[in-house]
Amino acid sequence: MRQRTNGNLPSELSGFVGRGAELAEVGRLLESSRLVTVTGAGGVGKSRLVLAAAGERADGEQERYCDGAWLVELSPVRDPDLLELAVTEALGLTDHTLRAPRTVLAEHLAGRRMLLVLDGFEQLVEEVAGLVRELLRGCPGLRVLAAGRRPLDLDGELVLPLAPPSPEEALALLAARARAADPAFAVTAANRAELTELCARLDGIPLALELAAGRLRALSPAQVLARLDDRFALLTGGSRGALPRHRALRTAIGWSHELCTAAERLLWARLSVFAGPFDLDAAEYVCAGPDLPVENVLDLVGELLAQSVLFREETAAGVRYRMLETVRAYGAGWLESLGDAGRLRRRHRDWYVGLATWCELDWFSPRQVEVAALVETELPNLRLAMECSLDEPDEAHLAQYLAGTLWFYWAGCGRLTEGRHWLDRALEDADQPAEYENSRLKALWVLGYVAVLQGDAVAAMSALYECRDAAARGGNPVAAAYAVHRLGCLALVSDDMARAAELLGQALERYRDAGELNSNVLMCQVELAMALAFQGEPAGALSLCQEVREICEERGERWTKAYALYVLAYAALDAGAADEARQLLTECVAINHAFHDLVGLVLALELLALVAVAEGDPAEAAVLQGAAEPMWAGVGLQLFGSGYFNAPRLMCQERAGELLGAERYAAYAAEGRGLSREAVVVRARYGPAGPEDGKTRRPRRGRRVSTSL
Numbered sequence: 001m002r003q004r005t006n007g008n009l010p011s012e013l014s015g016f017v018g019r020g021a022e023l024a025e026v027g028r029l030l031e032s033s034r035l036v037t038v039t040g041a042g043g044v045g046k047s048r049l050v051l052a053a054a055g056e057r058a059d060g061e062q063e064r065y066c067d068g069a070w071l072v073e074l075s076p077v078r079d080p081d082l083l084e085l086a087v088t089e090a091l092g093l094t095d096h097t098l099r100a101p102r103t104v105l106a107e108h109l110a111g112r113r114m115l116l117v118l119d120g121f122e123q124l125v126e127e128v129a130g131l132v133r134e135l136l137r138g139c140p141g142l143r144v145l146a147a148g149r150r151p152l153d154l155d156g157e158l159v160l161p162l163a164p165p166s167p168e169e170a171l172a173l174l175a176a177r178a179r180a181a182d183p184a185f186a187v188t189a190a191n192r193a194e195l196t197e198l199c200a201r202l203d204g205i206p207l208a209l210e211l212a213a214g215r216l217r218a219l220s221p222a223q224v225l226a227r228l229d230d231r232f233a234l235l236t237g238g239s240r241g242a243l244p245r246h247r248a249l250r251t252a253i254g255w256s257h258e259l260c261t262a263a264e265r266l267l268w269a270r271l272s273v274f275a276g277p278f279d280l281d282a283a284e285y286v287c288a289g290p291d292l293p294v295e296n297v298l299d300l301v302g303e304l305l306a307q308s309v310l311f312r313e314e315t316a317a318g319v320r321y322r323m324l325e326t327v328r329a330y331g332a333g334w335l336e337s338l339g340d341a342g343r344l345r346r347r348h349r350d351w352y353v354g355l356a357t358w359c360e361l362d363w364f365s366p367r368q369v370e371v372a373a374l375v376e377t378e379l380p381n382l383r384l385a386m387e388c389s390l391d392e393p394d395e396a397h398l399a400q401y402l403a404g405t406l407w408f409y410w411a412g413c414g415r416l417t418e419g420r421h422w423l424d425r426a427l428e429d430a431d432q433p434a435e436y437e438n439s440r441l442k443a444l445w446v447l448g449y450v451a452v453l454q455g456d457a458v459a460a461m462s463a464l465y466e467c468r469d470a471a472a473r474g475g476n477p478v479a480a481a482y483a484v485h486r487l488g489c490l491a492l493v494s495d496d497m498a499r500a501a502e503l504l505g506q507a508l509e510r511y512r513d514a515g516e517l518n519s520n521v522l523m524c525q526v527e528l529a530m531a532l533a534f535q536g537e538p539a540g541a542l543s544l545c546q547e548v549r550e551i552c553e554e555r556g557e558r559w560t561k562a563y564a565l566y567v568l569a570y571a572a573l574d575a576g577a578a579d580e581a582r583q584l585l586t587e588c589v590a591i592n593h594a595f596h597d598l599v600g601l602v603l604a605l606e607l608l609a610l611v612a613v614a615e616g617d618p619a620e621a622a623v624l625q626g627a628a629e630p631m632w633a634g635v636g637l638q639l640f641g642s643g644y645f646n647a648p649r650l651m652c653q654e655r656a657g658e659l660l661g662a663e664r665y666a667a668y669a670a671e672g673r674g675l676s677r678e679a680v681v682v683r684a685r686y687g688p689a690g691p692e693d694g695k696t697r698r699p700r701r702g703r704r705v706s707t708s709l
Contacts, residue, residue, distance in 0.1 A: 002662045007068030016052045017176050018169030033158040037146040040162035042326040043207030046147040047119050054117045067112040075120030075325045076276045076380045080127045094598040095634040099456050106138050111318040113141035122148045164204035177213035188364040194221035211256040214307035228617045230664035253330045267300045272331035273344045276380030277320035286347045316373035345388050352385035356405045363408045364518045366556025375409045397436035399426040406444035412559050414596035441479035449486045481510035485524045495642040497531045504528040521561040522548045529567045534644040562591035578614040586685045593681045602631040610652040618656035626672025627680040
């Protein structure tokens with residue numbers, strides 16, 4: 001059986017209540033079709049049902065879903081151009097090439113057995129339908145479980161219209177959520193009839209019940225019913241007849257809204273400007289004002305949490321809050337009616353412009369990993385901020401600034417395709433006031449940098465020459481230095497080492513003259529060291545990289561340090577010090593993996609494979625070579641198709657192949673290709689046996705082989 005990958009399904013924080021028949025039905029439908037869609041009104045419990053069903057399938061049918069169950073949350077995605085990117089991100093895919101994300105997805109999924117869960121697709125139904133159709137046709141081991149307010153209308157799709165739970169399950173859900181808010185709550189003979197009537201009046205809709213449960217902390221069931229009856233009368237002209245389900249949900253949300261204080265209602269409306277999770281600092285900045293003092297926001301957030309308007313979640317970046325989409329949309333409607341939506345969107349944008357600025361500065365510090373996690377968590381809001389800037393004719397410069405400021409995330413955390421998307425869009429407007437020229441120049445050199453890493457030399461040269469020349473005309477020596485630096489980087493990956501050394505040396509001088517010191521400057525020094533090492537000047541390369549390593553360790557910088565370690569390992573192996581090279585590379589692999597930097601990871605793995613050959617372990621070398629092969633598809637052979645960057649790979653294949661023979665080499669390489677990226681990293685750091693007391697592996701000693709580069 002193939003190694004199982006667990007996927008990314010979230011843990012249930014509040015427990016799943018009832019729905020046994022529906023869970024079984026979803027399982028039966030998945031046996032009969034590769035596409036099952038659960039439909040129903042907002043708040044009826046579609047998301048929880050598909051997540052519970054996916055978890056059961058992944059745990060109970062490990063052979064069928066050996067590559068895991070993966071959730072893609074589509075409700076925050078509004079731009080159709082970001083659909084495929086949202087799916088690739090959810091699957092943890094990194095691709096540095098110019099290939100369309102849909103092509104990357106199709107290739108990744110083609111040989112896998114996986115359950116893909118798509119939640120909240122209705123705003124992009126045509127685009128999602130087209131993507132699902134293509135993926136199912138080309139990926140025989142893929143099954144799709146979708147949740148939305150309407151079907152995808154594809155051939156072979158089986159649809160489960162989800163009704164509210166039974167009266168018994170509705171009461172159990174209400175009681176469970178009420179106990180979560182107040183542990184002393186219990187269903188008794190005295191209140192059972194009122195609670196049952198409450199469930200019936202809310203038509204059993206889970207979201208409505210959860211909102212009502214939040215009120216049972218302060219009100220008796222009879223009081224809740226009385227207030228709810230008032231709301232029904234308002235909506236139906238006094239009729240106490242049963243309401244349609246969507247109206248019952250809106251009634252429950254509106255009733256919950258009316259029971260909030262004026263300050264709580266105002267905060268609810270203002271929080272609706274956020275896309276995805278947000279933290280307290282952001283809420284205080286964006287939402288506070290003369291009518292909502294900043295010192296009150298924390299207490300108001302606590303009240304909205306208690307009433308199930310907000311939910312609290314732990315993320316890699318710390319505590320965040322979020323709204324369910326139905327609740328957010330209700331608040332957004334109120335914000336529009338207040339005439340304050342435009343101002344709040346601008347405050348939201350300004351906060352995330354500031355956040356990006358701070359993250360760029362903090363990238364050159366010991367908090368690099370935390371910065372990467374923060375931007376990852378805040379990406380939906382950063383996207384919204386860029387979109388907001390692009391929607392305003394006079395604010396394209398802010399989108400240019402934002403897209404340029406996030407260079408470290410696009411280049412350092414495996415997000416080149418999305419970075420290219422935003423940079424291209426931000427630079428479409430060429431006419432803007434001269435006072436914003438610096439933002440345009442920054443976006444240009446970052447676009448050039450991203451294009452270099454994607455192997456798009458034409459676009460890179462166009463952007464970088466435009467930046468260099470405009471910076472010279474406008475007297476911006478810093479932008480000119482960045483442009484010259486990235487032109488040197490382009491020469492480096494194009495095998496023009498003499499030109500690379502010349503340009504990178506010039507860029508370093510320009511940086512020093514301008515007083516610039518950050519991760520980019522240190523990377524320029526590492527790239528100059530690479531050019532020297534490839535030209536047979538190891539002494540100069542060692543000196544440059546030792547200095548970079550020292551500065552990185554002093555500043556706590558890790559991303560650039562990994563590339564310095566790579567060059568130092570290259571030089572150590574060339575000098576016959578395989579043990580030293582291994583020690584350097586194991587740290588390099590760990591750092592690259594932490595930042596999802598596929599370029600650095602694949603280069604380090606292939607050099608580590610050559611180290612294994614030098615240590616007399618050709619079998620392990622072949623495994624690591626095989627593991628690196630699929631990664632090259634994401635990096636792009638065009639980018640690193642040079643004799644210099646390919647030298648370790650070609651030498652390893654030749655030496656290990658000679659020692660093992662073609663058949664055994666192929667078998668070990670196939671073993672490596674079957675490993676997940678996480679498994680490859682563990683193996684690279686600790687060897688085939690895995691970690692032992694946290695120590696890096698001690699290589700098996702065989703006949704040592706010369707691997708002079």
